[in-house]
Amino acid sequence: MFDFTFALSILPKLAAASLTTLCVTFASFFLALVLGVPLALLRRSKWPILSRITTLIVDFVRCTPVLVQLFFLYFALPGFGVRLSPIATGLIAFSLHYGCYMSEIYRAGLEAVARGQWDACVALSISRMDAYRSIILPQVIQPIIPAAGNYLVHMFKETPLLASISVIEMMFVSAEIGADTFRYLEPITVCGLLFLLMSLGAAGLIRAAERLYGRRWRRAWR
Amino acid sequence: MDVLIEARWVILSGTIVSLRVFALSVVFAAAIALPLGIMRQSRNAVVRNIALCWVEFFRGISTVVQLFWLYFALPFFGISLSAETAAVIGLGLVHGAYGSEIIRGAMQAIGRDQWEAATALGFSRRTTLLSIILPQAFVAMLPPLGNALVLLLKGTSIASIITVPELTFQSTLVVTRTLAVVPIFACVLFIYYAIAMAVTSAVRLVEHKFGRWRPRTANIR
Numbered sequence: 097m098f099d100f101t102f103a104l105s106i107l108p109k110l111a112a113a114s115l116t117t118l119c120v121t122f123a124s125f126f127l128a129l130v131l132g133v134p135l136a137l138l139r140r141s142k143w144p145i146l147s148r149i150t151t152l153i154v155d156f157v158r159c160t161p162v163l164v165q166l167f168f169l170y171f172a173l174p175g176f177g178v179r180l181s182p183i184a185t186g187l188i189a190f191s192l193h194y195g196c197y198m199s200e201i202y203r204a205g206l207e208a209v210a211r212g213q214w215d216a217c218v219a220l221s222i223s224r225m226d227a228y229r230s231i232i233l234p235q236v237i238q239p240i241i242p243a244a245g246n247y248l249v250h251m252f253k254e255t256p257l258l259a260s261i262s263v264i265e266m267m268f269v270s271a272e273i274g275a276d277t278f279r280y281l282e283p284i285t286v287c288g289l290l291f292l293l294m295s296l297g298a299a300g301l302i303r304a305a306e307r308l309y310g311r312r313w314r315r316a317w318r
Numbered sequence: 319m320d321v322l323i324e325a326r327w328v329i330l331s332g333t334i335v336s337l338r339v340f341a342l343s344v345v346f347a348a349a350i351a352l353p354l355g356i357m358r359q360s361r362n363a364v365v366r367n368i369a370l371c372w373v374e375f376f377r378g379i380s381t382v383v384q385l386f387w388l389y390f391a392l393p394f395f396g397i398s399l400s401a402e403t404a405a406v407i408g409l410g411l412v413h414g415a416y417g418s419e420i421i422r423g424a425m426q427a428i429g430r431d432q433w434e435a436a437t438a439l440g441f442s443r444r445t446t447l448l449s450i451i452l453p454q455a456f457v458a459m460l461p462p463l464g465n466a467l468v469l470l471l472k473g474t475s476i477a478s479i480i481t482v483p484e485l486t487f488q489s490t491l492v493v494t495r496t497l498a499v500v501p502i503f504a505c506v507l508f509i510y511y512a513i514a515m516a517v518t519s520a521v522r523l524v525e526h527k528f529g530r531w532r533p534r535t536a537n538i539r
Binding site for chain 1: 374375377378379380381382383384386387390391394395468471472473474475476478479486489490493499500503504506507510511514515
């Protein structure tokens with residue numbers, strides 16, 4: 097039933113495609129990390145209109161499926177004269193979606209820093225900039241590592257959605273092999289196992305990073 | 319606007335299918351999550367590790383790949399599922415594994431003292447679990463439950479990839495036919511947002527109703 101020689105013969109193809117998957121994952125994770133910062137700061141803005149609007153946008157993006165957002169960008173952007181490759185569209189959609197998640201993590205991290213820390217900064221007449229840089233942010237980074245790591249793994253597992261806008265990644269390649277050879281069992285199984293291996297590996301790395309930074313943060317889910 | 323009026327029945331039928339897949343997957347996921355979450359807390363190491371492996375396995379494989387496998391690879395073993403059944407099973411398995419973590423977290427939030435007090439009062443382990451720990455854990459798991467439900471709702475859009483005629487699938491059909499990209503997808507996004515808002519406010523309502531039984535130690539993120 098399960099043809100091991102066939103499974104082995106398609107492994108190189110899938111491994112090559114997994115590079116695309118990994119590149120897209122890390123690139124959009126990096127962009128999401130960057131994008132999360134202004135969103136989190138805007139949400140904490142002193143002007144209520146600004147923080148309201150940001151909250152609304154962030155909530156909207158977080159409550160709607162990334163697949164529909166992907167389709168939206170893929171089909172709508174050319175209408176506005178923006179022609180992008182499928183990979184670029186995928187990068188934008190994923191970094192927007194997860195950037196909103198990241199902003200939530202940053203916000204929770206910032207709010208977790210005790211008020212007394214700010215008061216102490218004022219008492220010691222440390223400037224706002226210096227307070228952020230050397231007192232507040234170091235305390236924020238530590239607890240957000242596990243949460244951010246969970247989203248990295250989560251995003252990695254959602255990259256097969258890119259196959260539906262014809263990005264040539266693992267899922268796309270396995271579906272293609274299936275269509276060519278009429279054998280879906282082996283390519284999809286191998287693809288699933290590769291995903292399992294990589295996400296378990298990533299989870300292990302995140303746990304190591306967490307341990308490196310000492311403090312434990314309760315995980316609700318990955 | 320005309321496009322939306324013309325496509326209203328297609329979008330409505332898609333919404334109904336989405337809601338059906340969502341509801342069935344929630345039931346299936348809950349049926350998996352509860353025993354798994356309790357097994358993770360078992361005193362028996364074998365039971366605990368079986369549950370751990372199950373959870374890691376289903377959380378580690380991408381949902382998309384899992385649905386694809388259930389729909390396209392399972393027939394090679396002589397089991398053919400309809401697209402919707404495959405979607406419900408796949409989503410239920412993945413989110414059941416996520417949900418078991420919520421149940422485990424909620425049970426851990428109930429202090430040891432509850433177990434000790436129950437033992438001191440001569441309750442059996444079973445009775446303690448069923449009538450003392452779980453009711454309190456239920457209140458403690460409401461806050462993360464809202465997030466988990468929204469995650470599952472968004473997951474139902476993945477069912478479109480294995481041709482379940484749900485909201486995302488129907489909307490792409492309408493878009494390829496009418497080329498009205500922005501109104502259709504904007505409308506679909508709003509429908510998902512509205513359902514998500516309804517779900518989270520329902521959970522918040524329940525949370526509010528049971529709030530006074532919240533264990534004081536509960537602090538789950």
